[in-house]
Amino acid sequence: MAPSRTFLDLINICDNFHIDRPNALNQFDAEELVPFTLTPLPKSPVIGLIRPVILVQLRNENERSRDKQLPPVWEIGGTEPSKLRVSFASWLVTPADRTDAMNELCERWRDTGLFEDTIGPKKWRKESYPVYRDPFGVHDNVQGQQFIDDKLNYAFEMERAAAALFGIVTYGVHMTIYRDSKDGMKIWVPTRAKTKQTWPGYLDNSVAGGIPSGIPPFEAVVKESMEEANITEDVVRKHVKAVGAVSYFTRTSKGWLQPEVEYVYELAIPADADPVLFTPKPLDGEVESFELLPVNQVIEKMREALFKPNCAVVLIDFFIRHGYITPDTEPNYVEIITRLHGRFDHERW
Template identity: 35%
Template sequence: MAKTLLDLVKECDSFPYFEDNAEYYLSHLKNYHAFKVNGCDAVLGYLPNTIVEKFHWIENDWQVDATSRTVTLMAAPGATPKARTEIMSRLLAEAVRRQTFEVLNGWRHEMYPIYGPGGEFLLEMERSASPLFGITTYGVHMTGYVEDEQGIKFWVARRSKTKQTFPNMLDNTAAGGMSTGEHPYACAIREAAEEASIPESVFAERAKSTGVVTYFYIRDARAGGETGLLQPEVEYIYDVQLDASHVIKPCDSEVEDFRLWTLDEVKESLKRGEWKPNCATVMIDFFIRHGILTAENEKDYMEIVARIHRRLPFPTATYN
């Protein structure tokens, strides 16, 4: 059965909404422990109860309260980000040693930031572990396209068959996660070169920053590792209009190939559910911004627009 655009958005923004059913939402939250840092009142993420049970919590480093369903990193109030990070790193190193979580088999040696209210940098953690804590993560996605008198065509990537996450699914032209201290534009330049062989000079001339997409994803089997982990994300979006003569080619092992597809070909592949969930959402965002998807031709337009710009329940940072 063909998937609607709203179906695709719901796959990506899959965490329930309080406004839809308050009783169900509050009941659903009982499946999680809130992640907190000593001295900071904000909730920074959600860990599934099943994940909390599997961790070997290090005494004095962590406080786990089953009654309030909280997991608190117990650095001294006002501790440095480095001190908090060391506590997190000890916990994850022990989990790796014990082979506790499948998701950690994809250890990336990349650090993701965790922010408190007002964008305060609290600590950082290994990228592959971030879904275990359900923290907000940040990334960039870009859509390379060609437009002429015959219409618009998109450079669509096919993910590698051996990739740990979402193997063989369709992807945006280039995308990637933002490490601690990395700016969206710098990340986009790096990913464009690494994944799509787009030189920095071409990106600088032709790329346009077009906003952000936000969603709250519950990981399924396609994501690799444990299912049911939470992945709230902020994705900075770039459009890159290229010359027809500019051919996109894979530059690393993460991309199987690229194909230049018409709008109709992209739409049909979306209906077949061939796209990585957040990449489908980025394409839908492109359709909205370019007047391809409108309130006049899509009955679910308002809900689609709202759900790809979700207000996340955790503190977030902005990048100026």
């Protein structure tokens, strides 16, 4: 039996990468990471982090372009390893240009078997994710337009599965559906389908999913609630509350970089409501089953590491907000609170 995890252990499992504090348990943390900037200009924003294995492939891509007498897509500058940086070439000036270039690259890598553990056919998500100049800035995605975007935060979009290859910040929504009564609080907990591309069979938040390009966070909650849990749009729009966000930086066991922001929502089942309207049911095949569990059982399963790691983080945030984790009961309270809202060491990218 696995040892019982503390709440801080669960944070460490998910938020396991820090530029200024390499993780000795992860062999990849010794790698020299190269900033991925939007353009070759000196003050261009850093939008990702490039691992050595990706840098090699991008150099190969430029050679491939030259062999075909095409302009290289990638600008790789800097004479010293510590000064290296990668960007889109200066001729790619619009979001649509960059989107087309990135999609062509990632689809070809997928079809030729490169990085199959991340973007192989079984991992490909068929979802376009937005990439922003400032990951903490406004989500001002304007789809399908050709424009030079000096004044927009939106930079381009790319396949969801490929974002980790480039250390791109991604965004999602997580919602907890719960009932609070005289018998205590209970939470609807799904089990992920065994056919899921990621974390099959693990426990999840009541409703969760990524935010596809062009969709506001709340609309993503509405969409996921209907598709994953079969909860109607009118119920979601009337009862769901936005309650904040969590952020963390995960380095996978294969070394890929996943800085993520999850917008957090709650749906409290009204005491006088018809429970059938709020009972989630599997619909799109991503969830195997739902179970209404008391808080103590949810925490027990979290400590057993049965939840997908970022879902445990969202539940920790939930339990803080509802007074189950307090400064008087949790010795690592301040560490946990601050780690739930990290900035990925972004100023050091």
